[in-house]
Amino acid sequence: MSAVAEFEDVGKVYPTGLLGRGGRLAVEHVSLRINQGEVFALLGPNRAGKTTLVKILLSLCRPTAGRSLRFGRPVGERQTLARVGYVHENPAFPRYLSATALLEFYGALALLTESNARSRTAQLLEVVGLADRGHEPIARFSKGMVQRLALAQALLNDPELLVLDEPSEGLDLAGRRLVRDVIAERRKRGFTVLLVSHVLGEVEQVCDRLGVLVGGHLVKSGAVAELARDPKTGARCPLEQALERLYAQPGERGACA
Amino acid sequence: MSSPEVIYVWRWLIRDTFRQAMANYVFWVMLAASAVVIVFCLSVSIQRGGPLRPADDIALFEAPKKDPQRALDARPRGSLTLAFGAWPIPLGRDGVAAVRDLLLLLAEWVVGAGGTLLALIWTAGFLPEFLQPASATVLLSKPTPRWVLLMGKYLGVLTFAGFQVTVFIVGTWLALGLRTGFWVNSYLWGIPLLLLQFAAVYSFSVLLAVLTRSTLVCVFGSVIFWFLCWGLNYGRHCMLALQSSMPPLGSGLRGMVEACYWIMPKPVDLGMILQNALQAEDVFRSFEELQTIQRIGEFHPVLSMLTSFAFAVVMIVVAARQLGSTDY
Numbered sequence: 001m002s003a004v005a006e007f008e009d010v011g012k013v014y015p016t017g018l019l020g021r022g023g024r025l026a027v028e029h030v031s032l033r034i035n036q037g038e039v040f041a042l043l044g045p046n047r048a049g050k051t052t053l054v055k056i057l058l059s060l061c062r063p064t065a066g067r068s069l070r071f072g073r074p075v076g077e078r079q080t081l082a083r084v085g086y087v088h089e090n091p092a093f094p095r096y097l098s099a100t101a102l103l104e105f106y107g108a109l110a111l112l113t114e115s116n117a118r119s120r121t122a123q124l125l126e127v128v129g130l131a132d133r134g135h136e137p138i139a140r141f142s143k144g145m146v147q148r149l150a151l152a153q154a155l156l157n158d159p160e161l162l163v164l165d166e167p168s169e170g171l172d173l174a175g176r177r178l179v180r181d182v183i184a185e186r187r188k189r190g191f192t193v194l195l196v197s198h199v200l201g202e203v204e205q206v207c208d209r210l211g212v213l214v215g216g217h218l219v220k221s222g223a224v225a226e227l228a229r230d231p232k233t234g235a236r237c238p239l240e241q242a243l244e245r246l247y248a249q250p251g252e253r254g255a256c257a
Numbered sequence: 258m259s260s261p262e263v264i265y266v267w268r269w270l271i272r273d274t275f276r277q278a279m280a281n282y283v284f285w286v287m288l289a290a291s292a293v294v295i296v297f298c299l300s301v302s303i304q305r306g307g308p309l310r311p312a313d314d315i316a317l318f319e320a321p322k323k324d325p326q327r328a329l330d331a332r333p334r335g336s337l338t339l340a341f342g343a344w345p346i347p348l349g350r351d352g353v354a355a356v357r358d359l360l361l362l363l364a365e366w367v368v369g370a371g372g373t374l375l376a377l378i379w380t381a382g383f384l385p386e387f388l389q390p391a392s393a394t395v396l397l398s399k400p401t402p403r404w405v406l407l408m409g410k411y412l413g414v415l416t417f418a419g420f421q422v423t424v425f426i427v428g429t430w431l432a433l434g435l436r437t438g439f440w441v442n443s444y445l446w447g448i449p450l451l452l453l454q455f456a457a458v459y460s461f462s463v464l465l466a467v468l469t470r471s472t473l474v475c476v477f478g479s480v481i482f483w484f485l486c487w488g489l490n491y492g493r494h495c496m497l498a499l500q501s502s503m504p505p506l507g508s509g510l511r512g513m514v515e516a517c518y519w520i521m522p523k524p525v526d527l528g529m530i531l532q533n534a535l536q537a538e539d540v541f542r543s544f545e546e547l548q549t550i551q552r553i554g555e556f557h558p559v560l561s562m563l564t565s566f567a568f569a570v571v572m573i574v575v576a577a578r579q580l581g582s583t584d585y
Binding site (some may be wrong): 014055057058059060061062078079081082084086088091092094095096099106108110111120144150153155186246 | 258263265266269272273277279280281310316379386387389391392394395396397400401406521582584585
């Protein structure tokens, strides 16, 4: 099975202080492989480095160590971004645009032809339930509607890799079901999804494998079912319990990576 | 990314900038201001605006004719009326000179100073807004390179400014031409010259936007920078024009002023080029130092334009490199 995303011993230190002389460690020695056709969850407490890893994958920031590949090519090569869709954890869009204008504009930036962008826009507004609000300015949208719009823009190019950074934030029940349906549809078509989420029910329901980051280190990666099992007795335990154990035991770092 | 793809993306970014300008009302406010000035120009007329002296009285190498009656004829005879005839102003010379003066006033002060200031203040927020992390992360995760996005937005603002300048210059030129019958075509040079001035100063605002993503810094930074350019440009000309009547400056200071002059945009020079194109220098007297600088051959219009343009290019390249290496 080919890898859609690969991280080999990746590290990232953000410069801090005057002239960037200081540094804040975000991730260190992370090695991870996300295969084609799987739904992979990236879990961890706040400031664990999940978003940094996502940003490295999307060429939004550059790693200070290691090697990162997207579709087998270095992440610095932007062409492969045409095969990626991304939902930001706190999406914000130009408030002066309508949903239709925004999707057509972002379609152009994703290098879709004008007619293709127009037809995908109409189709996706229907999918995310905003077809009747397409010509309203985004300034009038609720947080949930903006989140739906974020999902629509990520799907414009029918991406082979969909990166969802906390996509259910601010969504109602119907919105969360929409996210799950989209993920299921991507998997059915053999596409890959990388999900960053704190909603463990959602993770258990839709993900095949997961990776757990704590303090910038990958402390565990494997099948969801494998993690939700007591390491001593082998009995099934809630995912939340397993994660709490991992978050509290930095000693496990590296051993399970 | 191929060239047609770059142009395609730029077209969308230009369209986006116009939408942004319309949503901020800056587009409509500037258009309304232009409309007011065009209506003002439509209210102008020239009464008896023929040549000041009879044609046969202009003799460069002869003694002036002493006929007292002819001397009376030589007094200003016509008037320029504003507000549809409500406010007559006696002509200093003839009609065409009055129109040239008015055009220079409009180009240099109304649009060159007032318009540029408004455009700098209003458009300074466009890029910081565009580059805010929450919205930019999604944009920057698209396959379009960052320099294409930045350049597209810069071109968008220039297209917006160019559109407004064109409406103003062409509108006032048509209005005054129709009302007075004097068509001063060189006034149209105001479009590229004013746009060049704006492009150079706005490029500095682009760099500030990339470095700080702060609208406030961009507004104040670009306006202060514009004044600084004006001051340096005028100061350098004063230094050269007055060098014979003042104690000599140190070579270090002089070299520094010269270096700054050649590196920075030159708003004063661009104004002088427009003034010369309008042939308005005789009647709308500029500063004495600026006339001296032209007389002693220290004013180089083509080099002034090229170096102002080069400044804009360097600023955009530096800003694009900075954006390319910024972590989001």
